[in-house]
Amino acid sequence: MKKDAIFEFFRRLAEDNPSPETELEFGNTYQLLVAVVLSAQSTDVGVNKATRELFQQVKTPAEMIELGEEGLKEHIKTIGLFNSKAKNVIALSEILVRDFGGEVPADRDVLTTLPGVGRKTANVVMNCAFGAETFAVDTHIFRVANRTGMAKGKTPLAVEKLLDKRVPQPFRVGSHHWMILHGRYICKARTPECWRCPVADLCAFKPKTPAPKGAQA
DNA sequence: CTCCCGATAT
DNA sequence: ATATCAGGAG
Numbered sequence A: 001m002k003k004d005a006i007f008e009f010f011r012r013l014a015e016d017n018p019s020p021e022t023e024l025e026f027g028n029t030y031q032l033l034v035a036v037v038l039s040a041q042s043t044d045v046g047v048n049k050a051t052r053e054l055f056q057q058v059k060t061p062a063e064m065i066e067l068g069e070e071g072l073k074e075h076i077k078t079i080g081l082f083n084s085k086a087k088n089v090i091a092l093s094e095i096l097v098r099d100f101g102g103e104v105p106a107d108r109d110v111l112t113t114l115p116g117v118g119r120k121t122a123n124v125v126m127n128c129a130f131g132a133e134t135f136a137v138d139t140h141i142f143r144v145a146n147r148t149g150m151a152k153g154k155t156p157l158a159v160e161k162l163l164d165k166r167v168p169q170p171f172r173v174g175s176h177h178w179m180i181l182h183g184r185y186i187c188k189a190r191t192p193e194c195w196r197c198p199v200a201d202l203c204a205f206k207p208k209t210p211a212p213k214g215a216q217a
Numbered sequence B: 001c002t003c004c005c006g007a008t009a010t
Numbered sequence C: 001a002t003a004t005c006a007g008g009a010g
Helices: A003-016 A029-038 A044-057 A061-076 A082-100 A119-130 A139-148 A156-166 A175-185
Strands: none
Touching: A003 A175, A029 A044, A029 A061, A029 A082, A029 A119, A044 A061, A061 A082, A119 A156, A139 A156, A139 A175
């Protein structure tokens, strides 16, 4: 995708949604971190359903430790990978209390040292909580970037580095969410809805199946 | 590379 | 029945 097309791509998505935000629900930065850890290979809807009561009861790492691993499992047992996620959230909370005064560090490389926190999760926290120009390449961004031809790469890290080079201001902070929402609701993995896509003319992907009868753009 | 792992859409 | 979902660790 050419430089002008990338600018136009985000200009149109920004026009439709001026201030995109994460669909994960949270009340503070610690809860955001926990929600993102829980969201691995799971839907935001499912995570929000599980965290609604949890976050009413638990707002700090100290309170999470008090709840305990088994107590946490009761809240998140409807989420995939819940055993390893519960273990990681408790371990991560203990480290925050012991080494960081119960606060979430605003540093990507420090965040990555926490159990259950990889590069993608750390980038989400940096972007959503601290406004950093980081590209958290999850399954949606990886797919949208490759499909459209904006940034073709074999690994999430390769795509992230290309996006960092190619996405211009003033879209560098918001592009992360625009791509996620676009991938979630239009440029879907199984059935991309190209017939109602606002950036289809800028995209390298050509759908094999036509728009369904009576589909509205 | 494999394992982890429930809910939902197709 | 199977693919997919805001991945990370061993």
